[in-house]
Amino acid sequence: MVHSSAVPSGTLLSRYDSPPAYADCFVVDVDGTADVGSFCAAFYTTFLFRIERVILAMLGRNATDHDAASLARGERQGIRGLDS
DSSP states (O other): OEEEEOOOTTSGGGGGSSTTSOOOEEEEOOSSOOOHHHHHHHHHTSHHHHHHHHHHHHTTOOOOHHHHHHHHTTSOSSOTTTOO
16 A cells, blocks of 8 residues: 655755755555565566657657666666657
8 A cells, every 4th residue: 555654855856845945755555575676677678658658749759668777777877769
């Protein structure tokens, strides 16, 4: 189950957790472990992100599942068409 949580201190997001900025944090507990690369690859290749990439491709800024997985594995610094 997803639940709201305080923004953890010392994170990149914490710098936006005071006025006039706003930050929120949500947490989901899952069984097992996953390395960051696997998590990112799974997250950025979900159905919703594929829809976003279709829309971006119509604007000439396309990226593929392979691009997202390569980024997650640290094999590239950005995603072609999205990092400019």
